[in-house]
Every structure is written in structure tokens, then in C-alpha cells.
């Protein structure tokens with residue numbers, strides 16, 4: 529690419545980014561000022577994704593609705609302190625996750641204590657080859673049965689495991705955003721995803737073998 | 740072949756942050772391994788399947804009328820209580 533073309537491209541990318549953050553900055557100012565229209569826009573834009581996320585984490589509908597409401601309440605109280613260093617959506621998801629953890633604790637949901645690392649360990653020889661190779665569906669196709677197994681199996685996941693898995697697989701969020709939302713390091717996020725995926729895979733295999 | 744990742748390393752790579760976050764050469768090595776190893780290929784397929792299942796379950800999202808009624812409720816709660824400026 530000729531130099532001028534490169535410079536133009538950079539300028540374009542730069543201006544795109546600035547435009548996006550300027551719009552967000554304006555919305556934030558309006559929100560801080562308590563402008564009704566900004567609040568309405570906020571609710572119009574983010575209710576759907578937040579509600580879907582709360583349901584995706586496995587909360588029943590009434591709880592999910594309450595979580596979304598609590599998220600907006602907390603956000604509008606805290607908006608004066610929000611410095612805009614992360615995206616609005618990331619920040620809202622962070623609040624939702626925080627509220628979800630409170631609800632989770634209050635409801636004293638059981639979390640499976642199985643040590644997935646140990647189970648994973650036992651599948652390999654010392655030299656790193658499979659000693660207990662994976663069994664299970666060979667085809668890529670998702671049958672109704674497999675969907676039901678996975679749905680049931682996901683009840684074994686802790687809240688932070690299912691949140692990490694949801695944000696990665698459904699929301700397709702970047703590592704950076706997920707770390708901000710869950711308040712974890714990238715290494716810890718890797719561990720959460722590892723546990724979520726392997727717990728689900730082990731459970732899927734168990735169902736498959738015993739069918 | 741010490742330069743080639745072991746099955747265990749492949750399984751760890753796939754279930755941690757996925758291959759995308761890996762440097763090019765490591766992704767490449769992993770692809771070669773997956774091309775030769777039926778067991779890891781099966782593992783990879785299952786990991787993909789599990790992600791796909793969650794996406795499919797969530798793809799449709801909540802029914803639009805549910806979202807709409809929640810929006811109306813929230814607009815009533817937060818929209819009108821604030822002073823117009």
C-alpha cells in the first residue's frame with residue numbers, strides 16, 4: 529500500500545474511534561445531568577442484552593428482570609463517578625455480574641465442588657498423550673438430546689464460570705472486556721473457561737456413554 | 740518431536756482461551772497436530788459443539804414482547820422520575 533493510502537487509512541480508523549467515543553462521552557454527560565432522553569435511550573438500547581445475559585446465566589425470568597432493574601438503578605446512582613474508561617456496555621455488564629453474584633449468594637445456590645483439574649489430569653499419560661481419550665458425539669450436529677444434556681450439565685457451573693463462558697461464546701466479547709466485567713486477570717479468565725468447557729464436556733461424555 | 744505440542748497441551752489450548760489468542764506459529768503447530776490426531780480432533784469438535792449449543796440456546800434471546808414490557812416498566816421507573824432539562 530502506498531504511504532499516503534496508509535496515512536489515510538490510519539486517519540479514517542482514528543476518526544472512527546474518536547467519533548464513537550465522542551458520542552459515548554456526550555451520552556455520559558447527558559446521563560450525569562439526568563436528562564430524560566439520555567436515560568430513555570440507555571434503557572432502550574441496553575435492556576435487551578442485559579435481560580438476555582441474565583437469562584443466559586440461568587436466572588429465572590422474575591430474577592432476571594429484577595437484576596436488570598437493579599443494574600440500571602446502580603448505574604444511574606454511580607454514573608457521576610463513572611470515568612468512561614471502559615465502554616458503557618462493559619460497565620453495565622460489570623454491574624449486572626456484581627448484582628448476579630449477590631443474588632446467587634443470597635439464594636445460596638449449590639456449586640459443584642468436583643475438581644475438574646484432577647479429572648483432566650487423569651486423562652493423560654505423563655508424556656502428554658491421551659490415557660483416557662474423549663468419548664462422545666462424533667458428528668458436529670447438535671441434536672435435541674445433546675442440547676438437553678448440555679442445558680442440564682450447565683447447572684454444574686459456578687456463576688463466574690458460566691459468566692466467562694457466556695461472555696466469550698454468546699457475546700463474543702474480547703478478553704480485555706471480559707476481564708473488566710468479571711474483575712479477573714487474563715490468566716484467571718483462561719482458568720474459568722477451561723473449567724467451564726471441561727466440566728460441560730465431561731458431563732456430556734457421561735450422558736453419551738450411559739445412554 | 741518436542742517442538743510438536745502434546746495432546747494434553749492441545750486440549751489445554753483449546754479449552755483455555757481458544758487458539759485465536761495464540762501466536763501464529765503455535766496455532767500452526769496446533770493445526771498440524773489436529774490434522775494428525777483423531778483424538779484431539781474429537782476433543783476439539785466437542786468443545787466447539789458445547790459453545791455452539793450455548794449460542795443456539797441464547798440466539799433467539801428473550802421474546803420481544805417480554806423485552807418490550809420490561810422496557811416500559813423501566814422507562815416508567817427511571818424515565819419520568821427525573822426532571823426534564
Ligand SMILES: [Zn+2]
Pocket residue numbers: 745746747749772776778779780
Ligand atoms: Zn493429540
